[in-house]
Amino acid sequence: MGGFVARRLLYLLPVLLGVALLTFLIGALLPGDIATTMLGEDATPEALAELRRDLGLDQPLAVRFLGWLGQALQGDLGRSLRTGQSVAGAIAERLPVTIQLVVLAQVVALGLAIPIAIGCAVHAGGRFDRFFSGVAFASLSVPTVMSAILLIWLFAVRLEWLPATGYAPLDEGLAANLAGFAMPALTLGLAEWPALMRVLRTDLIATLQEDFIAMARAKGLRPSRVLLVHALKPSSLTLVTLTGLNVGRLLGGAVIVEQIFALPGIGRLLIGSIYARDLVTLQGTVLFVATAFVFVNMAVDLAYAGLDPRIRRGAR
Amino acid sequence: MQANPLRPPPSRRTGTVLLRWPIAVLAAVLGLVTIDATAQKRGGAIVMGLEADVSGFDPLTVGIYGPPTVDVASVLFESLTRLDDAGKAVPRLALSWMHADDYRTWTFKLRPGVRFHDGTPFDANAVKWNFDRQKDPANKCRCAAYITHIRSVEVVDPLTVVYRLNNPMVLFPEAAARVSQNTAAHSPAAVAARGAEYNRNPVGTGPYRLKSWVAGDRIVVERNPDYWDAGKSYLDQITFRPLPDSPSRFASLLSGEVDVIFHEHFDHENLARARKDKRFVVHEAPGNGAFPVYALNTKAPPLDDLRVRQALSMAIDKQRLSRVLTGGQARPATNPYGDASWVKCSDDGALPHDPAKARALLADYGKPVEFKLLVTTSPRGRAFGQALQQFWKQVGATVEIEQIDQGGFIPRALKRQYQVIGWSIVDFPDPDPQTYANFQSASATGLANASNPEIDRMLDRARASSDQRVRSADYCEIGRMVNQQALWLWTFQNHSYAIAKAKVRGIPRKHGGVTDLSRAWLE
Numbered sequence A: 001m002g003g004f005v006a007r008r009l010l011y012l013l014p015v016l017l018g019v020a021l022l023t024f025l026i027g028a029l030l031p032g033d034i035a036t037t038m039l040g041e042d043a044t045p046e047a048l049a050e051l052r053r054d055l056g057l058d059q060p061l062a063v064r065f066l067g068w069l070g071q072a073l074q075g076d077l078g079r080s081l082r083t084g085q086s087v088a089g090a091i092a093e094r095l096p097v098t099i100q101l102v103v104l105a106q107v108v109a110l111g112l113a114i115p116i117a118i119g120c121a122v123h124a125g126g127r128f129d130r131f132f133s134g135v136a137f138a139s140l141s142v143p144t145v146m147s148a149i150l151l152i153w154l155f156a157v158r159l160e161w162l163p164a165t166g167y168a169p170l171d172e173g174l175a176a177n178l179a180g181f182a183m184p185a186l187t188l189g190l191a192e193w194p195a196l197m198r199v200l201r202t203d204l205i206a207t208l209q210e211d212f213i214a215m216a217r218a219k220g221l222r223p224s225r226v227l228l229v230h231a232l233k234p235s236s237l238t239l240v241t242l243t244g245l246n247v248g249r250l251l252g253g254a255v256i257v258e259q260i261f262a263l264p265g266i267g268r269l270l271i272g273s274i275y276a277r278d279l280v281t282l283q284g285t286v287l288f289v290a291t292a293f294v295f296v297n298m299a300v301d302l303a304y305a306g307l308d309p310r311i312r313r314g315a316r
Numbered sequence B: 001m002q003a004n005p006l007r008p009p010p011s012r013r014t015g016t017v018l019l020r021w022p023i024a025v026l027a028a029v030l031g032l033v034t035i036d037a038t039a040q041k042r043g044g045a046i047v048m049g050l051e052a053d054v055s056g057f058d059p060l061t062v063g064i065y066g067p068p069t070v071d072v073a074s075v076l077f078e079s080l081t082r083l084d085d086a087g088k089a090v091p092r093l094a095l096s097w098m099h100a101d102d103y104r105t106w107t108f109k110l111r112p113g114v115r116f117h118d119g120t121p122f123d124a125n126a127v128k129w130n131f132d133r134q135k136d137p138a139n140k141c142r143c144a145a146y147i148t149h150i151r152s153v154e155v156v157d158p159l160t161v162v163y164r165l166n167n168p169m170v171l172f173p174e175a176a177a178r179v180s181q182n183t184a185a186h187s188p189a190a191v192a193a194r195g196a197e198y199n200r201n202p203v204g205t206g207p208y209r210l211k212s213w214v215a216g217d218r219i220v221v222e223r224n225p226d227y228w229d230a231g232k233s234y235l236d237q238i239t240f241r242p243l244p245d246s247p248s249r250f251a252s253l254l255s256g257e258v259d260v261i262f263h264e265h266f267d268h269e270n271l272a273r274a275r276k277d278k279r280f281v282v283h284e285a286p287g288n289g290a291f292p293v294y295a296l297n298t299k300a301p302p303l304d305d306l307r308v309r310q311a312l313s314m315a316i317d318k319q320r321l322s323r324v325l326t327g328g329q330a331r332p333a334t335n336p337y338g339d340a341s342w343v344k345c346s347d348d349g350a351l352p353h354d355p356a357k358a359r360a361l362l363a364d365y366g367k368p369v370e371f372k373l374l375v376t377t378s379p380r381g382r383a384f385g386q387a388l389q390q391f392w393k394q395v396g397a398t399v400e401i402e403q404i405d406q407g408g409f410i411p412r413a414l415k416r417q418y419q420v421i422g423w424s425i426v427d428f429p430d431p432d433p434q435t436y437a438n439f440q441s442a443s444a445t446g447l448a449n450a451s452n453p454e455i456d457r458m459l460d461r462a463r464a465s466s467d468q469r470v471r472s473a474d475y476c477e478i479g480r481m482v483n484q485q486a487l488w489l490w491t492f493q494n495h496s497y498a499i500a501k502a503k504v505r506g507i508p509r510k511h512g513g514v515t516d517l518s519r520a521w522l523e
Helices: A002-029 A034-039 A045-055 A061-073 A087-122 A127-141 A144-158 A174-208 A211-218 A223-235 A237-261 A266-275 A279-307 A309-315 B024-031 B067-076 B124-135 B142-146 B188-200 B246-254 B268-276 B306-315 B318-326 B355-365 B379-394 B406-414 B432-439 B453-464 B468-484
Strands: B045-050 B081-083 B089-091 B094-099 B105-110 B150-157 B160-165 B208-214 B218-223 B237-242 B260-263 B280-296 B369-376 B397-404 B420-425 B488-490 B493-501
Touching (some): A002 A061, A002 A279, A034 A045, A087 A127, A087 A174, A087 A237, A087 A266, A087 A279, A144 A174, A144 A237, A174 A223, A174 A237, B045 B067, B067 B237, B067 B260, B089 B094, B124 B142, B246 B260, B246 B493, B260 B268, B280 B379, B369 B379, B369 B406, B379 B397, B379 B420, B397 B406, B406 B420
Parallel strands (some): B045 B237, B045 B260, B369 B397, B369 B420
Antiparallel strands (some): B081 B089, B094 B105, B150 B160, B208 B218, B218 B237, B280 B420
């Protein structure tokens, strides 16, 4: 297993380098430049030239990339053009919000997907199966923006159960904190559960027809034990992959959901930096999100190997 | 008697520069008694939903205060003057002011005994220090672009400052009223002590001081117990929350999480709903200026032909545009000043909506009319662009919309690399800064790319005159020429909105789009 982990880490290097290069090029290849953004339309050519020199913008692209990469590796993502705050500091400030949102959204998605998938697999082709397959299809077809607005209308405006917008840090109490996250997590979860449910249902149906399940049943094991222990684990490989890949999708979804529900997370930081043309923050945040995504995928690979010994052996 | 008379004062010339002192104390008292007739109550806390994040308050870092920043800055900071409901400057950090005959030198007497939130005194040196810091080329402040008209600030004594201007400015005290990147008085000691952290740890003289700031989530301010006018600030606390999505911002007001929200007529269904709901009060004020407006590049074919420009102007049905985009809430603009302006024109020369005439003009032109419309990459830029595209298509002109982001947009504007370009006429108390910037032949943002000595002459005369009737007549004539030549096209007048719960009182008339909560109180 140790060798497997080491090899996976080695594979990451070129991927991360590619991510860094693409992120850097966002700033370098966009029309317009940082100096004009910083000094405004009335800046003199001399002032612009001086600022470009100060920022190293007069250097060749490769030199600038290496300098930027070197600083990024030391955790220095630069200072925001808009606020003067360190980008790493801004990300650290907002990261807990996005992590909590993504985790809660996964909990919602898995909490809906797993029991419904089991129910559908057990009663494959039955009324329960058909009904929830239909619901999953409908749920998949509703865009996040739409479900967010419907949820706000229902839970905040009509029923007045939950706040329409806003975030309460944990030190204001768990209840207030979760109330602020309920609708955003539900919005994201509603978009994610159908895919998870479908793959788990399909895999479970296939697994339940395997010989070792017939064997377990023949041994007289309780049906619930056969289902939840013997069948669920080997059926959850695709589910684990998809859950991992979903982190990337959820980060994308968080950009929209954080905007609608006014959560101060990474997504808002990203949108704010795009609107303000704050390239330093934009580059730093994109680099961070992309790197996080790469590492989450690696964690999924490792979890895989834990779940299925064939993968470890195959990798040898 | 006002501190700054708009009409010419009685002519009492004694030497080259005649200074006239107003009745300072009386004005100070009169200026502050217009807020709310009911008995104000002290205590309580309110939450305001802003339309965007606030990036900070240090002018050197943020460059320009956007509208949400100005709303927050209005309780943390103060400027020398403020505007009363009628739009006249009344004392704030300055007790009184006077001007030289040529309106190029303005002397302000400062209010004694004012202290910043950090306890250091506010005085003439602080005013000069703030100005010099922005003006210093070494600081490369974007904010410096907005004080090019001020040559210097001089300290006469600790409570007297003199502003020396490059051009006459009759309404200088009015222009200095809005709490902006240039007018907010920052504590020199706090800026020096906090360095890069000052941006998000601002120190002003305002009725509220910063309590806490969670980036992207909330800015909490508390009542400043040492405020010079402590009897006039009532709330214990105000929380500002950026709620960027308009429908969820309104939903937050409905569900009670916020008490006041920024609003726009583009979300007209909710605006109409709030107007009918007794629990809410819509605070709205027409502003000066117009948005969006479009400049036609008179040096770029086919817009170099008057017939084409006039046809494009006549093709636009602004009433219909308002119905489609704002449910009829927006008021069509026929000139760059707006109904709220003191510039009143009996005839602004606006061309009528006449598609038949427009088609005839284009037929007379004889060649195919095809051009590009340059706008920024905002959803609104696209929406307006598409609407105009349809209007122009109906009269036989083919338009392609080109959207580029702000960073690339401004250089294109300055280099005149466009045929038609989207722009805005900002809501300022005096038309001079915007008309001069947009219509003067040599101006960097004279986007119609036209040279018109007659307009230039009137611009110079209007800015130097103190007679409001003369100025108004000049600006109307300028508007007429721009309309008749179809150099610029206007769509809607500026109009700003805030929706508040009815129990939130003491919100003064909005000026320049600002929602000023500095004297708000809860019923």
